[in-house]
Amino acid sequence: MKGNYVFVTGGVVSSLGKGISTASLAAVLEARGLRVTIMKLDPYINVDPGTMSPIQHGEVFITEDGAETDLDLGHYERFIRTKMTKYNNFTSGRVYADVLYKERHGDYLGATVQVVPHVTNVIKEYIIRVGEDGKYDIVFVEIGGTVGDIESLPFLEAVRQMIVEIGREHALCIHLTLLPYIATSGEIKTKPTQHSVKELLSIGIQPDVLICRSNRVMEPADRSKIALFCNVSKHAVISLHDVDSIYKIPALLKSQNLDTYICNRFCLQCPESDLSEWNRVVYQQEHPLGSVTIGIIGKYIKLADAYKSVIEALQHAGLKNRLAVNIRLIDSQNIEHNGVNSLRNLDAILVPGGFGYRGVEGKIISVKYARENNIPYFGICLGMQVALIEFARHVANMPAANSTEFMPNCKYPVISLINEWKMKNMQFTYNEDISNNNALIGSKKILLLDHIRSGMRLGGQICYISEGSLAYRLYGKSTVLERHRHRYEVNVKFLKAIEDHGLHVVGFSEKKKLVEIIEYPNHPWFLASQFHPEFTSTPRDGHPLFTGFVKAAGEYQRSLFS
Numbered sequence: 001m002k003g004n005y006v007f008v009t010g011g012v013v014s015s016l017g018k019g020i021s022t023a024s025l026a027a028v029l030e031a032r033g034l035r036v037t038i039m040k041l042d043p044y045i046n047v048d049p050g051t052m053s054p055i056q057h058g059e060v061f062i063t064e065d066g067a068e069t070d071l072d073l074g075h076y077e078r079f080i081r082t083k084m085t086k087y088n089n090f091t092s093g094r095v096y097a098d099v100l101y102k103e104r105h106g107d108y109l110g111a112t113v114q115v116v117p118h119v120t121n122v123i124k125e126y127i128i129r130v131g132e133d134g135k136y137d138i139v140f141v142e143i144g145g146t147v148g149d150i151e152s153l154p155f156l157e158a159v160r161q162m163i164v165e166i167g168r169e170h171a172l173c174i175h176l177t178l179l180p181y182i183a184t185s186g187e188i189k190t191k192p193t194q195h196s197v198k199e200l201l202s203i204g205i206q207p208d209v210l211i212c213r214s215n216r217v218m219e220p221a222d223r224s225k226i227a228l229f230c231n232v233s234k235h236a237v238i239s240l241h242d243v244d245s246i247y248k249i250p251a252l253l254k255s256q257n258l259d260t261y262i263c264n265r266f267c268l269q270c271p272e273s274d275l276s277e278w279n280r281v282v283y284q285q286e287h288p289l290g291s292v293t294i295g296i297i298g299k300y301i302k303l304a305d306a307y308k309s310v311i312e313a314l315q316h317a318g319l320k321n322r323l324a325v326n327i328r329l330i331d332s333q334n335i336e337h338n339g340v341n342s343l344r345n346l347d348a349i350l351v352p353g354g355f356g357y358r359g360v361e362g363k364i365i366s367v368k369y370a371r372e373n374n375i376p377y378f379g380i381c382l383g384m385q386v387a388l389i390e391f392a393r394h395v396a397n398m399p400a401a402n403s404t405e406f407m408p409n410c411k412y413p414v415i416s417l418i419n420e421w422k423m424k425n426m427q428f429t430y431n432e433d434i435s436n437n438n439a440l441i442g443s444k445k446i447l448l449l450d451h452i453r454s455g456m457r458l459g460g461q462i463c464y465i466s467e468g469s470l471a472y473r474l475y476g477k478s479t480v481l482e483r484h485r486h487r488y489e490v491n492v493k494f495l496k497a498i499e500d501h502g503l504h505v506v507g508f509s510e511k512k513k514l515v516e517i518i519e520y521p522n523h524p525w526f527l528a529s530q531f532h533p534e535f536t537s538t539p540r541d542g543h544p545l546f547t548g549f550v551k552a553a554g555e556y557q558r559s560l561f562s
């Protein structure tokens, strides 16, 4: 077995920021020149998060190779440069689906199929597969959930076995816990951490490192006490106290030499980490030269995590423009009922992706408001579809234009499924553009799942951009790879009529088959894409479309005062 593995478990309570902590630590090791990647193991039974409500679980993050994954993979890609793949995230459901498939197929040759060893073996196979080609010096494996949960037991048992099999010189376990502060006694309490480690020990895992979340810096006495009672070296008890920016966490971990501890353990020779890029990000964040207010018009606004990557990408664009970005999450249904009042005082309007009709009319009203009032508009996926519908209805004389997702028999189905508008002379091969549809691990397809999810255009696909367009100026090139997650497309039958009224298609998929980017040149900044640029934005590099959009928000704000 090749590579070194760092397993990250969580204790005491959920939502301690295991994903961000793991990603930050991986960033420090990457900054030492090491090749790192991160996996997320989710204990729930859904085969992947693709069918889960964004209000419950947060956004579904799409990898370049077309997998619908946990939003933690978004944190990973924002912190390290390694691209996540469909192999970097799996759930209990995926594992059980694989085991049950093999059982029905007769692969177990009559054996009684059990959690140990059959389920745990598949978990180990999936983990080992990521490290086995020797591409990485360290594979981080974050185990979702909290130690003590029934669901995560098979994962922890697999981790225990892996530590034995690959040896402690190639495996290390980090446990993330909480040190609550009791105001009445003025003390940090270590008991929950001790109990959580005891729980982990009862499963057979001795943590090597404890990362302790707290709202204050850990005192030396607490560090000694935790080290002694939890059987961990004092240097491996790390204080992860609250900081005002997640971008400060890599430096916080480095300041306590956690990266050196890990390198020594794995006998990895490498230079000190160079965190200058992260320091620059923190500097940019702390020294804005102004601020803008941007409205995200959506329907999943009860949980900001539903728009995690969009919010992050706007913040990254703020860093690039040295502008603090205030984000207002606005309920599109509220606009339907109460009009555009909530859109006033915004410097720019963004309509993100979404599924289903609820709230769509409010989004169309928002596009119209942005278009007519010269307010910068950025539409993403559904946000592009509603922009096109709005233009068709109000400018291109196609009243009641709609998407067949919302109104199957509408008169002007300007957005519809490919097989609804496919023209004979297009010689369109469906699979050519829907090439990344199989995000499943291995060769086995889960038939039920395929039935529900068929026809989804998923993952990175090439978009060709017309020279002279706003998109071309922003990207500075004519070919880009961007990620998709949608089923409906612009119906090319109506394109000419719409373009004749001034909306431009400036981005196409291969062989000009599918619309990727639209612009309205008769407006200061009106651009919408069928793909999701938010998934490739990072704090260090930003994303050209978001950077351009936030800049336009600043210009719009200035124009009001000039």
Ligand code: GLN
Pocket (backbone or CB within 6 Å): 352, 353, 354, 355, 356, 380, 381, 382, 383, 405, 485, 486, 487, 488, 489
């Ligand atoms: N519901 C639309 C479609 O399936 C848009 C999807 C999205 O915004 N991600 O095409």
